[in-house]
Amino acid sequence: MKGIRAILAEVFKPGLCVGCGGCVGLCPYISFYDGKVIYTDECTRDEGRCYEVCPRIQCSIGQVDEEPIGPYLAILRSRARNTEIRQTTQYGGTITALILLALKEGLIKKAVLTSDDSQGAPSGVIAQTEEEVMACSGSRYVGAGSLEAFNRAVKEETIPCGIVGLPCQAESLRSMQASPLSHPQHKDSVTIVLGLFCTWSLDYRSLNRFLKEKNLKTPIIKYDIPPPPANVFQVTTRDKETIEFPLDDIRSFVMPGCAFCRDMTAEKADLSVGTVEGMEEWNTLIIRTKIGQELLELADKKGVLELEQLPRSNLEHLKEASLAKRRRKPH
Amino acid sequence: MKNKIGLDRVGETLLLMGNEAIARGALEAGVSFCSSYPGNPSSEIMETLASVARDLNIYAEWSVNEKVALEAATAASFAGLRAMVSMKQNGINVVSDFLVNLSLSGIKGGIVLVTCDDPGGISSTNEEDARFIAQVADIPLLEPAHPQDALDMTRWAFDLSETIGSVCVLRSISRISHTRGSVTLGSLSRKKRTAHFDTSISLHAFPVTEKHKILHQKLAKARELFETSSFNSYEGPPDDIDLLIIACGTGFLYAREALELLDLTGRVGLLKIGTTWPLPEEWLENHLSRCERILFVEDVDPFLERNIKAFFAQISPKLGVRTFYGKGSGHIPPFGELNPDILVYALARILDIDYKPEDRDYVNKAEALVSELVPPREFGFCPGCPHRASFWSIKNALKWDDRDGFVSGDIGCYTMGIWPTGFNQVKSVHAMGSGVGMASGYGKLYTYGFNQPVISVVGDSTFFHAGLPPLINAIYNQANFLLIILDNGATAMTGFQPHPGTGVNAIGDRVQSLDIASICRALGVSVEVADPYEIKDTANTIYRLLQERTGVRVLIMKRKCALVQKREEGFPYRVRVDEERCVGDSCGCNRFCTRVFRCPGLIWDQEKKKTRIDEVICVGCGVCTEICPEGAIVREKDNHE
Numbered sequence: 025m026k027g028i029r030a031i032l033a034e035v036f037k038p039g040l041c042v043g044c045g046g047c048v049g050l051c052p053y054i055s056f057y058d059g060k061v062i063y064t065d066e067c068t069r070d071e072g073r074c075y076e077v078c079p080r081i082q083c084s085i086g087q088v089d090e091e092p093i094g095p096y097l098a099i100l101r102s103r104a105r106n107t108e109i110r111q112t113t114q115y116g117g118t119i120t121a122l123i124l125l126a127l128k129e130g131l132i133k134k135a136v137l138t139s140d141d142s143q144g145a146p147s148g149v150i151a152q153t154e155e156e157v158m159a160c161s162g163s164r165y166v167g168a169g170s171l172e173a174f175n176r177a178v179k180e181e182t183i184p185c186g187i188v189g190l191p192c193q194a195e196s197l198r199s200m201q202a203s204p205l206s207h208p209q210h211k212d213s214v215t216i217v218l219g220l221f222c223t224w225s226l227d228y229r230s231l232n233r234f235l236k237e238k239n240l241k242t243p244i245i246k247y248d249i250p251p252p253p254a255n256v257f258q259v260t261t262r263d264k265e266t267i268e269f270p271l272d273d274i275r276s277f278v279m280p281g282c283a284f285c286r287d288m289t290a291e292k293a294d295l296s297v298g299t300v301e302g303m304e305e306w307n308t309l310i311i312r313t314k315i316g317q318e319l320l321e322l323a324d325k326k327g328v329l330e331l332e333q334l335p336r337s338n339l340e341h342l343k344e345a346s347l348a349k350r351r352r353k354p355h
Numbered sequence: 356m357k358n359k360i361g362l363d364r365v366g367e368t369l370l371l372m373g374n375e376a377i378a379r380g381a382l383e384a385g386v387s388f389c390s391s392y393p394g395n396p397s398s399e400i401m402e403t404l405a406s407v408a409r410d411l412n413i414y415a416e417w418s419v420n421e422k423v424a425l426e427a428a429t430a431a432s433f434a435g436l437r438a439m440v441s442m443k444q445n446g447i448n449v450v451s452d453f454l455v456n457l458s459l460s461g462i463k464g465g466i467v468l469v470t471c472d473d474p475g476g477i478s479s480t481n482e483e484d485a486r487f488i489a490q491v492a493d494i495p496l497l498e499p500a501h502p503q504d505a506l507d508m509t510r511w512a513f514d515l516s517e518t519i520g521s522v523c524v525l526r527s528i529s530r531i532s533h534t535r536g537s538v539t540l541g542s543l544s545r546k547k548r549t550a551h552f553d554t555s556i557s558l559h560a561f562p563v564t565e566k567h568k569i570l571h572q573k574l575a576k577a578r579e580l581f582e583t584s585s586f587n588s589y590e591g592p593p594d595d596i597d598l599l600i601i602a603c604g605t606g607f608l609y610a611r612e613a614l615e616l617l618d619l620t621g622r623v624g625l626l627k628i629g630t631t632w633p634l635p636e637e638w639l640e641n642h643l644s645r646c647e648r649i650l651f652v653e654d655v656d657p658f659l660e661r662n663i664k665a666f667f668a669q670i671s672p673k674l675g676v677r678t679f680y681g682k683g684s685g686h687i688p689p690f691g692e693l694n695p696d697i698l699v700y701a702l703a704r705i706l707d708i709d710y711k712p713e714d715r716d717y718v719n720k721a722e723a724l725v726s727e728l729v730p731p732r733e734f735g736f737c738p739g740c741p742h743r744a745s746f747w748s749i750k751n752a753l754k755w756d757d758r759d760g761f762v763s764g765d766i767g768c769y770t771m772g773i774w775p776t777g778f779n780q781v782k783s784v785h786a787m788g789s790g791v792g793m794a795s796g797y798g799k800l801y802t803y804g805f806n807q808p809v810i811s812v813v814g815d816s817t818f819f820h821a822g823l824p825p826l827i828n829a830i831y832n833q834a835n836f837l838l839i840i841l842d843n844g845a846t847a848m849t850g851f852q853p854h855p856g857t858g859v860n861a862i863g864d865r866v867q868s869l870d871i872a873s874i875c876r877a878l879g880v881s882v883e884v885a886d887p888y889e890i891k892d893t894a895n896t897i898y899r900l901l902q903e904r905t906g907v908r909v910l911i912m913k914r915k916c917a918l919v920q921k922r923e924e925g926f927p928y929r930v931r932v933d934e935e936r937c938v939g940d941s942c943g944c945n946r947f948c949t950r951v952f953r954c955p956g957l958i959w960d961q962e963k964k965k966t967r968i969d970e971v972i973c974v975g976c977g978v979c980t981e982i983c984p985e986g987a988i989v990r991e992k993d994n995h996e
């Protein structure tokens with residue numbers, strides 16, 4: 025077991041932190057500020073939870089000969105039946121619909137989501153009401169440190185939580201659950217983990233500087249990368265204006281730590297959700313665990329989601345993309 | 356009379372600090388105008404004079420800086436009054452530009468310029484030997500060896516200054532300024548002077564060469580007077596000595612002590628010289644002929660040593676060969692404070708004496724015993740000091756910013772930002788206001804790839820002293836940095852002397868207070884004000900200001916010095932640690948409060964593995980309650996208030 029010194033040497037110094045937020049809020053030494061995880065003061069302990077939860081260190085996914093999309097029970101395509109939800113969500117609104125359901129049915133007491141802080145930087149959010157959940161819909165293609173909100177939510181006591189996160193965040197949560205150093209309320213509060221597909225994510229500060237230079241004043245509420253051959257990066261502002269930039273302009277903002285990630289489909293989640301190429305109104309949905317399955321059955325029963333077979337070509341394409349990430353060599 | 360110093364009791368003996376003796380000397384000389392900028396070890400001179408100023412009807416001011424202090428005093432001199440200016444060694448550098456011109460123009464009423472040097476840098480950023488100024492400015496220099504000397508020399512220095520028409524320098528050092536000794540008082544001057552500037556003359560440096568020539572004539576006059584000065588004396592056997600010691604300042608008493616200790620009073624002569632520039636050459640020549648071996652004893656630079664050696668080069672054809680010992684020969688170090696020990700070893704070496712200090716065993720035992728009783732101490736801010744809180748926020752903002760930013764420091768309590776008490780944030784410190792000047796330079800390096808944010812911190816008193824010109828420079832030249840003015844409403848470092856922002860003057864009158872924020876705004880820069888104790892908001896503000904890259908931005912961190920606050924209205928809280936919540940050194944805290952924040956009011960209880968509050972020294976500022984990750988440090992309203 026190791027501590028902060030190892031993280032410093034292996035993750036922070038080489039610039040490999042991807043901002044999952046797993047270590048943030050466990051102690052006063054690491055904080056998430058203006059879209060970045062920062063080590064502020066020197067801790068001298070030889071072992072720590074920071075090391076235990078860091079997905080850049082505790083990396084269990086990624087053998088090329090494994091199933092490229094990880095273990096699963098079923099794969100479907102899905103979307104929220106309520107079209108109002110779909111107005112603001114990224115694609116089919118599966119995530120938002122499932123979180124709202126879990127809160128309403130009392131499966132979870134708090135949802136750990138991602139939104140923006142008052143300064144426009146991404147940040148974790150503890151959501152309990154419909155309004156709060158809706159405010160988090162849409163993808164911010166940046167490392168958002170949102171697990172900090174989980175650590176904050178369960179600081180005092182065990183509270184059933186539903187956590188929405190990227191593959192690295194799902195990995196971090198599972199490492200945290202497995203670590204002997206973790207506090208019981210952290211382990212016991214992880215109730216449902218909803219994972220998002222992810223190819224890479226961007227460094228918020230670099231992106232923000234770029235957008236500022238492009239004179240974008242109003243906050244961005246949505247980011248998207250339409251499927252190839254578009255080769256563009258789209259941002260939607262609060263004034264509902266969508267602006268496109270060449271994808272190559274922002275490629276340099278991809279976090280270097282993402283190059284080490286072998287997981288595109290959030291293999292450690294209970295349910296993983298992504299896009300369905302060419303069908304913006306839908307999500308690809310991977311059911312991985314019993315917990316995930318039960319939640320989905322409930323959603324079906326309550327008529328929250330529309331569920332259909334995922335077209336074969338899409339599944340194949342997903343596996344190809346996933347394998348490509350598995351084979352990625354860090355530059 | 357608030358201070359016995361002002362009493363007219365001729366012949367009475369008082370136990371006086373060297374600085375008080377200097378003040379008394381000035382009063383006995385009939386000083387009318389006193390000005391100073393605070394700085395250890397000189398501050399008590401002005402404080403003493405200010406305390407009797409009203410009763411004795413003299414003028415006393417804390418000036419904005421040393422140069423202005425001398426300029427103001429010169430006005431009094433030109434109008435026929437006697438004036439005294441006191442400062443620490445650093446101040447001499449500040450006055451030098453004015454002084455070298457003033458010595459050419461000459462003066463009317465006597466001016467005594469007191470420099471209190473600080474060998475060992477006990478309360479200074481350097482241990483500069485300020486005596487050089489006497490040679491640069493071609494003016495006479497006196498060096499007292501003890502408090503009585505200090506009084507007598509100061510009084511006489513006014514006569515000398517007036518007689519020759521030059522400023523006279525008196526050099527004290529920490530060990531004289533702050534040592535108490537019995538001092539016999541003389542009478543207070545009864546001479547009443549009226550101030551008037553004689554417009555039939557004009558005082559300036561022109562024609563330069565002619566005035567320079569006159570200046571040397573004045574020096575020659577001073578030399579003549581020094582030949583018979585009672586401040587110079589010889590003690591020891593009249594002839595047949597093995598060594599002659601030439602000493603000035605505290606060196607004289609240390610030498611006496613060393614000679615007694617080694618039982619050398621019958622073999623070694625001791626020459627005390629109080630008039631160290633220009634040298635009383637004839638008097639010296641007589642004594643130099645006593646012996647072929649000479650040892651120089653003086654603090655810091657080999658000032659006397661070099662000058663006497665140079666003088667000896669002229670007379671050596673007459674006197675023959677001499678062997679000189681001192682800083683040049685390596686027997687006395689040209690740095691650090693002098694002490695009797697150094698002299699004992701030097702003497703033993705020169706005279707080949709087998710000297711064994713105290714029993715080593717005994718010393719070791721004594722040291723071990725004492726070290727148990729003395730708690731380890733490091734330079735640190737007081738409990739509740741707003742500077743600690745300010746540096747906490749600065750540190751966080753710079754860390755969050757993550758561009759390897761740093762602090763360009765300045766002179767004041769907050770200089771301690773170079774140490775852990777200020778989280779090692781300050782990366783350079785030099786002279787008053789220099790941190791701002793340097794930031795103004797860093798702020799122009801962006802075209803060379805420099806992208807580190809720079810914060811300049813300057814205190815309120817330092818801001819007035821020398822912070823304004825570099826700020827104006829930075830604004831004019833469009834430099835890019837964040838200026839943080841740590842406004843604690845006092846010249847705290849040197850003992851809470853008032854300054855232009857405090858609304859009080861040296862003698863305690865209420866006067867107009869100059870508002871730093873308004874001054875900066877008038878210079879056309881954006882100014883924000885923050886409370887250091889609000890560590891979260893303040894750090895956010897600093898971070899935000901660091902992101903703006905638009906020239907100079909000013910943030911005033913305003914909060915009274917904790918010592919003043921304690922005296923005036925006290926602190927609102929009673930702070931305690933909830934032991935149940937404190938997680939101590941386990942993962943999640945690792946003694947964040949006592950190990951990182953380090954207010955001395957917080958104590959790590961080794962046995963309980965918990966933090967507790969040292970109720971004796973905690974002032975109840977409540978800042979630490981904000982930094983504990985567990986909310987274990989709690990503040991309660993103090994009902995005792």
Ligand SMILES: Cc1cc2nc3c(=O)[nH]c(=O)nc-3n(C[C@H](O)[C@H](O)[C@H](O)COP(=O)(O)OP(=O)(O)OC[C@H]3O[C@@H](n4cnc5c(N)ncnc54)[C@H](O)[C@@H]3O)c2cc1C
Pocket residue numbers: 112113114115116117118119120121136137138139146160161162163164165166167168170188189190220221222223224225226297298299300307
């Ligand atoms: C950085 C990033 C990269 C992605 N890359 C891909 C990809 O390559 N291929 C693909 O198919 N899908 C990708 N996705 C997922 C996709 O954008 C959608 O989030 C997903 O399909 C769910 O859609 P939805 O309509 O259900 O979303 P919604 O119902 O709108 O819910 C989106 C949820 O995402 C959460 N969220 C937003 N931003 C972040 C963030 N930065 N970190 C963690 N959680 C966040 C919010 O809390 C919200 O609850 C990515 C998402 C992110 C955030």
Ligand code: SF4
Pocket residue numbers: 932936937938939940944945946947948949965966982983984985986987988
């Ligand atoms: S910061 Fe808080 S929890 Fe940590 S040692 Fe201090 S009082 Fe205890």
Ligand code: SF4
Pocket residue numbers: 738739930954955956957968972973974975976977978979980
């Ligand atoms: S309240 Fe805390 S920070 Fe303030 S003086 Fe007491 S121990 Fe120090």
